[in-house]
Amino acid sequence: MQVTETLNDGLKRGYKITLTAAELDEKVTAKLLEAQPEIEMKGFRKGKVPMAMLRKTYGDRVMGDAMQEAIDGAMSDHFETAGVRPAMQPKVEMEGGEAWKPGDDVIVTVSYEALPEIPEVDLSGLKLERLVVKAGEAEIDEALANLAKTAQNFEKRRKGSKAKEGDQVVIDFEGFVDGVAFEGGKGEDYPLVLGSGSFIPGFEDQLVGAKEEEEVDVKVTFPEQYGAAHLAGKEALFKCTVKEVRGAKEAEIDDELAKKFGAEDLAALKAQIAERLEAEFKGAARAVLKRGLLDQLDGKVKFDLPPSLVEAEANSIAHQLWHEEHPEEHGHNHGSIEPTEEHKTLAERRVRLGLLLAELGRKQEIEVTDAEFTQAVLNQARQYPGQERAFFEFVQQNAQMQQQLRAPIFEDKVVDYVVNGAEVTEKEVSKEELQKAIEALDEM
Structure with missing residues (x-):
């Protein structure tokens, strides 16, 4: 089998893979010989079916499998030898298409964009600020009042x-x-x-x-x-x-209200509310901290970006923002949505930071554990009451959905790794100040 480079321009790569007719026939024969001992046919004992009969009966199907395995193997060997990782699924086309017939050489063209080399990033000197909000009496009383309204x-x-x-x-x-x-x-x-x-x-x-x-x-x-x-x-x-x-x-704010929400008494309910509020404040403060970290990382490295990734991300951003501006439109029969320059700039930032975080995680051997993934699936499944089992089966059969669930967990773990090595100072602020900081994230 021969692999010939046809394109090497920036991150764009192109190759021609040639599998001769003789090589393909050899692989087909090997697969048939491997399967022969287990095959039974009328008039022949198990394992005694002649090769000619096997070729006539199973040859076409085995030839397709052998062809696919050979091409996949050649591509895998190429990526490993060249030390290259494709940015997206490579485009594979067979020359001749439907005109190809047994006895012809198999010629396949492969094109893709390679992931860029990510330069070493200096993580020293990162300075971050973590906002801290305590759940005071005013916040707890406000939450209690809202609970009373729901129990009216x-x-x-x-x-x-x-x-x-x-x-x-x-x-x-x-x-x-x-x-x-x-x-x-x-x-x-x-x-x-x-x-x-x-x-x-x-x-x-x-x-x-x-x-x-x-x-x-x-x-x-x-x-x-x-x-x-x-x-x-x-x-x-x-x-x-x-x-x-x-x-x-409105319901009275007393022990009876607390019992309606599963607490022993009003004091226990207040403690639960304080714990929940501080968890919410902590989550919001993490979002502000993460944005600050990403802003600093974005200014530390520059490298070429795969155009296909940027284009896909820009289209995704444009589509998402269009639906946010048109909440009445729930379907996708709205025609083409062209990304603006602003969308493309944001897409470049997201792709650049995504590749950087992925590289940092790879070098630190950060992985999403089975337990973390299972918990993510459980959290998502709760959004479909009564259909949890169907959702689990859908995730098991959908590699893209699995990646969508793993990606944010992986990113958060990489962010935690970087934050742990940074100089982090805490600043106590009010709930209103934290809210303003969160709102400012949407304006950036």
Whole structure:
């Protein structure tokens, strides 16, 4: 087998791999001889099927396998010998394509972009600041008040009271489109909190001011992206009967509230809240610290970047930002989204830092353990209640998903390694100051 270099321009590489017909036939014969002892065919004892018969029956399939193994082996040997790692999956094309026939040489062209040599980076002199926020009484009391709101009860208001935003109205309703009742549009004794946004836009607003025993016609238009296609974009009339108007009453902040949230008493609940708040503050402060670290690393090294990686990252950034600006669009039928120069600049930074962190991790032999990966899968699976098993099976069969779960763990471990060797000072700040620092990250 012959491997000939056809392109060596910057990070771009090209090769032609030639597998002669004789070499391929030799590999096919070897595979058939290896399988012969286990093959049975009518009229022949196990292991006694003639080679000619084996070639006729299995030759084409074995030839495809032998061809693939030979090409894969040649590429693997090339990468190992040359000490090169491709930035993305190499493009492999067979000359002749469908016109190729047995007896012809197999000629394959391989093209790819190599990962660049990452220069040594001087990690000495890194100075970082870690923001520290303590969970004080004010923060704990605020969290308790929010918990009390979620645990609020509703009490019936006196007859004749007008429903206001934040009240709960108990209604019977039935929906009509073009004068015809539609399936799923009817409900009885439904407790609806006005302003909760749990019904289609405009529905709750028209019940503000309604009274007990009052009948209200609510006219709305279903959103264009509504889940039920037969209702999407259509005007509807809901005939509603208000059976009760209830006012919100926040739960008392006491031991009974604590027990509702699984704590022994109010003091235990406060301790749990303080612990949770400080964990949240710590996570936010880590994001600020990490950004500071990446900013410093970004200025320490420069090297050529694989254009394909930069292009893929720029497209990903443009696509993500477009969806953030158009939250109503949930699908991908929105046509092409062209990255801007700003997207490309950000992509270059991300690719450069990603390659640098990967190289630092490789040299330090940092790896994601099985336990860490399993925990990441568990955390992700919790987002799909009742479908956890299906998610686990999906991850097991999807190498790309496995990489997506491993990548952030690996990056965090490399960041921890670098931070541990840096000079880190702590600065105690308020919750508001930490929030401003987090918001500033999005502006950069």
